[in-house]
Amino acid sequence: MATQSAQEINVQSPVDYRNLDAPIYSWDAIPKCQLGMTGSEATLPEHIAEFQKILRDFAINVARPIGIKLDRMTPEEVIAKDSHYWEFRKKYLELGVTVEALGEMEPQEAALLFSILFEELGYGDAGLAISVGAGILPQWLCAKFGRKDLLEEFPDEVLGCWGITEPDHGSDMLDPSRSVVYPGSSYGRPNLVADxxxxxxxxxxxxxxxxxxxxxxxxxxxxxxxxxxxxPSASDGCALVFPMNLPGISRGKPLDKLGQRALNQGEIFFDNVRIPRKYLLAGPEDYQRAVYCIHAEANALMGATFTGLSQAALDLAIDYAHERVAGGVPIIQHQSVRSRLFHMYRKVEVSRSITRRGLNFNNDPQQGTPSLCTAMFSKTTGTQNAFEVTSDALQIFGGNGLTKEYPLEKMLRDARASLIEDGCNEVLALKGGSYLIDNDKLS
Incomplete structure (x- = not known):
């Protein structure tokens, strides 16, 4: 096709930028944009922007101080009846975020609110954010499967948990399609079987x-x-939603661990527990779809939560860099500190962008099947960046960052746990890579 010259194209006369609504002449002589509460984010719908402010206040004044208190307790003290955990739980429920309310919103608006919700909860305390996320997974999946009967039996106020990993089976429980298993090997006998x-x-x-x-x-x-x-077959498994007060169910001790100590975790034992058929959410014929579904949701939740943790660490580091004097000036005047802060900011922006983009894509009504690979991008990027950002933030705090007087050492511990939970990042990369295989190109 012949190339047209500039003269042949209808070129309009030069634009007079002084007549635009936001002319460059209104900029400062030395231009600088003041970024918002969550970086370079476009204007949000007014009702979501207002709710984000409420969530940020909740994160700073409720979740973070309670999370710090719980971090210094024993696991038994964290779940005691008089624990601050239950104060957090009560105040979270008062925010009014329910599975039903999210389900009534336009899908992509709900995706945006979902991301903001867990970003802000992660901004306050990552362990408490994961407790909220795990707490709604039974209801969330019931909604995905259209089980209104179970949603009525288990409203949002009922605290949930997600049991998938087993003593002999960790991240491979997320691989019923066996795309990660080493050739010729077996995942072995499962630790829990539904007859x-x-x-x-x-x-x-x-x-x-x-x-x-x-x-x-x-x-x-x-x-x-x-x-x-x-x-028993792990690849043709099942998913069940049921109350935890059935005869034969018992629980182990709460786990004592490095990070996310505000998040209760522990074993569940089943001694020939009889589960009525009405609690079957997905049978063997739907099991791989059920794993795919919950994994896509949980990985997106992880990406958002640890984006929020990264943002919190970044904000603390920026404030501290303006206050701390070394070499006769606030340390933000030092080139190495400014460079470090820039790359921390970049990683937070990347994490938020990939999480929001993935949620938007996976909640597009025209999309159909969500992309688990995209959710894995969100989880692995958000958690890896959170570990790096919290580590760099602690470095800016120097020796002070190692003390419990400041929250950075806790944030670093919380972020470290995220590289393993909800599928360790190495296994997610292997499994995610399998979704990039195009069999037509191999034939």
Missing amino acids: LTGDDIILHGQKSAWVSNGVIADVCIIYCAADSGDG
């Missing part, structure tokens, strides 16, 4: 100490191997 051969479902075995809210939850969503008569 589907009778009128009721019989659960026998255990879930690992890493069940978030496991020791305190009132309702559980379980993903496990199923036996339909030919022996």
